[in-house]
Amino acid sequence: MVKERCTSADCRLCEFLDSKPELETSFNREPKQSVKCGFGKKGVCCRLCSNGPCRITPKSPRGVCGADADTIVARNFLRNVAAGAACYLHVVENTANNLREAGLGNYATELKGLEMLDELAELFDVEAEDVNEKAVQVAEKVLADLYKPRYKKMELVEKLAYSPRLKKWKELDIIPGGAKSEVFDALVKTSTNLSSDPVDMLMHVLNLGISTGLYGLHMTNLLNDVMLGEPEITQDKVGFKVVDEDYINIVVTGHQHTMIAHLQDALITEEATKMAQDVGAKGFKIVGSTCVGQDLQLRGAHYKDVFAGHAGNNYTSEALLATGGIDLVISEFNCTIPGLELVAEKYQVKMIAIDDVAKKTTAEMLKFDPAKAPEITDKLIKAAVESYQNRRSKIEIDIPKDHGYDDVVTGVSEKSLRKFLGGNYKALIDLIASGKIKGVAAVVGCSNLTAKGHDVFSVGLTKELIKRDILVLSAGCTTGGLENCGLVSPSAAKLAGDNLREVCEELGIPPVLNFGPCLSIGRVEEVAVELAKALDVDLPQLPAVLSAPQWLEEQALADGAFGLALGLPLHLALPPFVTGSEIIVDTLTKNLPEITGGQLIIDTEIESAADKLEEIILDRRSGLGL
Amino acid sequence: MERIYIDRQLCEACKGCMLACMAKHNGENIDTLDLLDTSNQSANLIEQSSQGEVAPIFCRHCDKPECVEACMSGALTKDKETGIVSLDQNKCAGCWMCVMSCSYGMINKDTNANVAFKCDLCKDREKSACIENCPTGAIELIEVGEGRA
Numbered sequence: 001m002v003k004e005r006c007t008s009a010d011c012r013l014c015e016f017l018d019s020k021p022e023l024e025t026s027f028n029r030e031p032k033q034s035v036k037c038g039f040g041k042k043g044v045c046c047r048l049c050s051n052g053p054c055r056i057t058p059k060s061p062r063g064v065c066g067a068d069a070d071t072i073v074a075r076n077f078l079r080n081v082a083a084g085a086a087c088y089l090h091v092v093e094n095t096a097n098n099l100r101e102a103g104l105g106n107y108a109t110e111l112k113g114l115e116m117l118d119e120l121a122e123l124f125d126v127e128a129e130d131v132n133e134k135a136v137q138v139a140e141k142v143l144a145d146l147y148k149p150r151y152k153k154m155e156l157v158e159k160l161a162y163s164p165r166l167k168k169w170k171e172l173d174i175i176p177g178g179a180k181s182e183v184f185d186a187l188v189k190t191s192t193n194l195s196s197d198p199v200d201m202l203m204h205v206l207n208l209g210i211s212t213g214l215y216g217l218h219m220t221n222l223l224n225d226v227m228l229g230e231p232e233i234t235q236d237k238v239g240f241k242v243v244d245e246d247y248i249n250i251v252v253t254g255h256q257h258t259m260i261a262h263l264q265d266a267l268i269t270e271e272a273t274k275m276a277q278d279v280g281a282k283g284f285k286i287v288g289s290t291c292v293g294q295d296l297q298l299r300g301a302h303y304k305d306v307f308a309g310h311a312g313n314n315y316t317s318e319a320l321l322a323t324g325g326i327d328l329v330i331s332e333f334n335c336t337i338p339g340l341e342l343v344a345e346k347y348q349v350k351m352i353a354i355d356d357v358a359k360k361t362t363a364e365m366l367k368f369d370p371a372k373a374p375e376i377t378d379k380l381i382k383a384a385v386e387s388y389q390n391r392r393s394k395i396e397i398d399i400p401k402d403h404g405y406d407d408v409v410t411g412v413s414e415k416s417l418r419k420f421l422g423g424n425y426k427a428l429i430d431l432i433a434s435g436k437i438k439g440v441a442a443v444v445g446c447s448n449l450t451a452k453g454h455d456v457f458s459v460g461l462t463k464e465l466i467k468r469d470i471l472v473l474s475a476g477c478t479t480g481g482l483e484n485c486g487l488v489s490p491s492a493a494k495l496a497g498d499n500l501r502e503v504c505e506e507l508g509i510p511p512v513l514n515f516g517p518c519l520s521i522g523r524v525e526e527v528a529v530e531l532a533k534a535l536d537v538d539l540p541q542l543p544a545v546l547s548a549p550q551w552l553e554e555q556a557l558a559d560g561a562f563g564l565a566l567g568l569p570l571h572l573a574l575p576p577f578v579t580g581s582e583i584i585v586d587t588l589t590k591n592l593p594e595i596t597g598g599q600l601i602i603d604t605e606i607e608s609a610a611d612k613l614e615e616i617i618l619d620r621r622s623g624l625g626l
Numbered sequence: 627m628e629r630i631y632i633d634r635q636l637c638e639a640c641k642g643c644m645l646a647c648m649a650k651h652n653g654e655n656i657d658t659l660d661l662l663d664t665s666n667q668s669a670n671l672i673e674q675s676s677q678g679e680v681a682p683i684f685c686r687h688c689d690k691p692e693c694v695e696a697c698m699s700g701a702l703t704k705d706k707e708t709g710i711v712s713l714d715q716n717k718c719a720g721c722w723m724c725v726m727s728c729s730y731g732m733i734n735k736d737t738n739a740n741v742a743f744k745c746d747l748c749k750d751r752e753k754s755a756c757i758e759n760c761p762t763g764a765i766e767l768i769e770v771g772e773g774r775a
Contacts, residue, residue, distance in 0.1 A: 035761040038645035038656040055641065058648075058664045069662060579657050 006030035008454035010484045012403045013312070016240070016319055019398075023346070025318040026339050030449040042580030043073040048192040056580060065193060073581035074198035075190040077557075078205055080576070082186035084558030085208040088216025089146060089179050090357060091255050091333065091519070095223045096142040098258040098370050102227060103135030107370035109261040111135060112229035112302055120222055123159050135226065142219055148178030150185050160214045162529045164538040165566060168596060169210065174203055174565065179211035198583045206596065209561025217522030217559065221413075224295065224519075227258050229302035231413040231516070233420055236300050238288075238483040239404010242309030243325040245397045247285040248276050248388045249308065250380075251326050253317065253340070254333030254358055255519060257295045260286075262373035263330075263380055264296075268305045272381055279389050284381070287326060289317045290335045291517035294479060297410045298516030311404075313447050313480030314552070315454050318343045324397040328384040331358040332368070334553065335446075335477070347395055350387035352380065408488045412473075412513045414526040425527075425534050432531075432543060433626055436499045438469045439543030439617035440531075442524045443512075445559065446552035447477040451573040455481030457549040457606060461573075462487055464610035466511040469497035470617060473527065476518030478550065488514045521559055525566060535624070540567035540597030543620040545613045547571035560600075564588070567597030569616050571609055575602045627709035629770045630747070630754070632682045636764035637672070639680045644668040646759035650748060656759075665737040669745035670756055682764065684756070685732040685745035687711045693724035693733050693744075701742070709770075710749055715741045 005027040008014050017027055039045040044056035046063050054063030054072075062068050067075075101107040111117065117134055120126075126137040145154040153175050158166065169175050176182045186204055189195045225231075243249060250267075252260055266272055267284040276283045286303075288296050288310030296303055297310040311320050314335035320326060321343040329336075329344060332355045341362045344351050351363035354376070359365055366379055412420075421427040431437040443462050451457040458478045465472050466487075474482055482488050487495070493504035496511040504511050515523045528544045535542070546563045548556055551572055563570045578584045588600040603609035647668040649659045660666065675681040687704075691711045694702045701717035702724055704710070713733075718741035724733045725742065736743035748754040757765045 035642070035759055036656075037640050037761065038642055038659075038759070039640070041656060042659075042661065044661060056661050057641065057644070058661060058666045061662055061664075575657060580661055582660075582662070 003028050004031045006449045006453050007456065009456045009459035009481060010316075010454065012400060013316060013319060013454075013484070016400050016403065020322055023322050024342065025322075026315055026337065026449060027454070029339070039580075041577060043076045043577035044069050044580035046072045046075070048075070067196060070198040070581040070583040071196040073578050073584050074201040075195070077576065077578050077584065078186050078201045079190050080554045081205045081208050081557050081561055082183045082190075084554035084556065085179070085212045085216065086183045087334065087555045088212050088220070088558060089183065092142065092215045092220045092223070093146055094256055094355070095220050095227075095258050096139040096146075098261070099223050099227055100136050100139035100143065101370035103132040103139065105132065107262070108373055109227065109265065111226055113225040113227065116222060116225040116230055120226065124156065138226070139223070142215070142223070146179050146215065148181065150177035150181035152177055154179060154211065154215075156219075157210065157214060160218060162532065162539070168567070169565065172203065172206070172595065174207040174210060176207050176211040179215055182208055182211060198581065199587065202584065202587055205561050206565045208558060209563075209565045212558040213522060213525065213562030213566070217519050217562070218526065220519050221522050224257055227261055229299050231298045231411040231416050232301035233409065233411040233416050234301050235407050236297055236410050237309035237404060237406050238311070238408045240311055240320065240323055240399055241401045241404045242311055243287055243320070243323055243399045244285060244308060245325045245399060246282045247308070248281045248283070248384050249285050249287050249326045250328045250330060250384055251287050251289045251317070251320065252292045252330045252332065253290045253336040254331060254355070255291045255295075255517065256332045256355065257292050259332050259354060259368050260292070260330070263377045264303060264306045266377045266381065275381065275385055279385055281388060284384065287311050287320070289320055290314055291476065291519065292332070294476070294517040295519065298413070298520065300410060310480065310483065312484055313455075313477035315447055315449060316480065316484070321347050321349050323399045324395045325399050327388045327391065328352065328380070329363075330354055330380065331360055331363060333358050334555070336360060348387075348391040350383055352383060404484055405486055405489045407490060408483045408514065409490065409510050410514050410516065412515050413520070414523050414530060417513070417527065418530070425530050429531065429534055431503060435626070436469070436503050437471045438614070439545070439621065440471045440473060440528070441465050441613055441617075442473045442475070442521070442528075442544070442546045443478055443482075443549065444475045444521045444524060444546065445478050445518060445548030445556050446550055447481050448550045448552045448574070451550045451604075452606075455485065455550065457573045458482060459485045459487065460606040461547060461549050461610055462512060463495055464606060465613065466492075466496040466500060468610065468614050469500040470614065471500060472512045473515060473524045474512050475515040475520035475524050477552075478548075479514050479516065482512055483514065487512045518555070518559070525563070525568075528566070528568065537624070538567065538597065540593070541620060541623055543617040543624070543626070545569045545571065545616055547609070547613065549573040549609070564592060564598035564600065565596055569599045569601060569613070571601040571603060571613060573604055573609065627707070627770055628767045629687060629709060630684050631766050631768040632684060633764045633766075634680065634682065636762040637680050637682045638762055639672050640761065641672050642759045642761060643670050643682070643756035643765060644672060646755035650751075650755040667734075667737045667743055669732070669743065683730060683732065684765070685711065686730065687745075687747065692727040692729060696723040696727035698723060708749070710747050711744070712746060712749070713742055713744050715739070718742050
């Protein structure tokens with residue numbers, strides 16, 4: 001009997017799940033959690049003091065302390081966004097530290113993106129000549145900003161932000177002080193009986209959005225480019241077909257690609273290959289999963305031998321372990337869903353956490369330290385070999401080799417796209433001006449199981465948008481879903497409207513451009529900045545929209561706050577937990593266009609969401625006289 | 627004949643049933659329901675008993691409903707087949723005899739009009755909104771025989 005389960009846009013994945021009646025995953029748990037607490041959904045449950053939990057109803061419009069719905073919702077929302085910002089700031093902090101240690105000679109890894117290092121050194125006025133010294137100084141500039149107190153503004157904001165935006169942010173007084181201090185004071189502000197002002201708290205949300213976007217996303221990408229090599233446009237395999245049972249397969253879950261810089265090079269050395277061969281395998285492969293898999297795919301041109309290809313997004317990871325082909329899971333950040341532990345136990349997959357922020361109950365802790373990289377790599381390799389030896393004779397291997405695609409276009413970044421277009425964005429602007437491409441929509445972020453099912457809304461919305469000749473740029477787990485549903489392969493051009501189809505077929509590209517991990521939402525936004533610069537307009541005038549239809553996490557909310565600070569319209573298919581406050585809802589959905597130029601659009605239906613996004617694009621086009 | 631049955635042990639007092647009831651009677655969903663609008667009304671209640679225990683209170687659609695007995699305008703009727711005690715607000719004169727006669731306090735004045743307001747067991751829906759929105763399964767419809775109050 002087939003168990004009740006949530007659906008997915010990825011039919012082959014559904015078939016695979018149904019073929020394993022004894023396997024329990026998030027897909028089976030979702031129906032059992034489908035009744036939601038209305039107070040939690042609306043954000044009007046307060047647990048900040050011992051008088052609580054207080055909940056707002058028409059008969060009890062204030063908590064015991066006197067806090068009304070607006071205050072309670074604002075506090076909860078700012079706490080969510082602060083936690084999300086903290087997550088991305090953790091990533092950029094570790095990334096900058098790893099670059100610094102590499103420059104100091106303490107992290108045995110080769111810098112693969114020296115061109116980007118030069119660009120950053122120039123942008124940050126670093127005068128060092130020596131490559132390593134340059135790396136140290138660039139990294140220290142980033143770290144110094146992150147560690148500033150709240151009363152000192154972060155210096156690189158001036159260098160990283162588009163000037164009309166900078167001006168707007170200064171007017172609104174939302175330029176962040178030290179990013180970590182801003183998170184710290186967001187917690188202070190929202191604690192028991194401190195701020196009650198919803199508008200001040202919303203401004204703090206925008207402030208956190210700026211540090212999330214410019215540092216957590218954009219800066220992490222650039223520092224990763226220096227350490228791991230810049231993205232180059234290429235094609236790659238995706239889906240479960242990438243798993244080759246003849247290899248010892250390692251899955252890394254997380255977002256901190258620089259933590260495996262040493263490991264991924266060591267896995268393809270003769271010595272490591274020999275260790276694998278000694279136990280009957282051909283060698284080692286890293287199988288892409290979650291955002292670090294998307295990041296490896298993005299930089300795939302540099303990792304042809306070690307990277308097997310991207311298997312799938314966050315909610316595909318449990319099923320990936322159930323193929324039996326994975327021998328070791330290394331967790332370093334989200335999205336390492338707790339359900340992985342149950343599946344890992346069932347399929348005897350060894351789990352090791354290398355950052356305690358992603359410590360799973362059943363995982364061994366092996367804390368990453370750049371200075372001890374060779375020792376850690378050695379332990380990881382030995383653990384993978386041991387796990388392979390222990391489990392392969394006992395576990396059934398069932399890899400659906402017909403799951404996925406062979407020709408996903410990857411490696412798109414703000415720079416590689418510019419290069420592809422001939423050195424500047426004029427070609428894209430001409431296509432937009434001529435109407436061949438009506439506008440651009442970034443369909444980004446996570447996947448969840450609740451916006452109509454796994455990847456259902458993202459895939460549906462993307463299809464609607466491309467049908468209307470709107471070019472889709474994608475990043476994050478959203479992309480993982482779009483890839484496994486065929487929308488990132490050149491053949492998807494046939495699903496586009498006549499004009500976009502013609503452009504895609506002429507250039508041999510899919511109608512969805514794949515920027516890789518969720519960190520690359522920063523790259524997508526950089527493309528918007530490049531277009532705005534070329535047209536000499538500010539971002540709110542561009543025929544460009546954002547949608548994070550299947551947002552999942554607090555991180556996504558912090559990302560979204562950046563989009564709103566940038567002045568972009570942002571669609572979500574599920575509202576954040578704020579609908580209990582009229583002030584918050586009205587500010588985000590109605591008043592924000594007058595404040596930052598951005599706007600939150602909540603629409604739970606695919607077609608009407610596409611209608612609204614198209615309408616904005618058409619409106620912007622006419623504003624530009626197109 | 628079906629009757630609402632409450633398992634008090636399962637009730638966590640989340641008030642989800644009240645939200646669902648308010649949303650249903652105002653043609654809203656929970657996301658759009660305005661919690662500051664005092665005209666929003668729930669037919670069921672989660673209260674605290676005198677012993678400090680959680681007390682979910684729902685209309686029992688009694689076999690011999692006092693409210694129906696007391697209704698002079700004919701607005702309140704009991705369907706012999708389904709057992710549902712229904713209120714026709716068009717016929718209600720607003721005399722409040724029903725309010726005074728219900729031992730359980732489960733019929734009240736409608737906050738939007740000068741008529742009574744009570745649980746209709748969501749007879750227009752496949753499943754009652756309160757049952758649908760109860761995360762613990764504390765509310766259910768059970769088949770009962772005749773003669774239970």
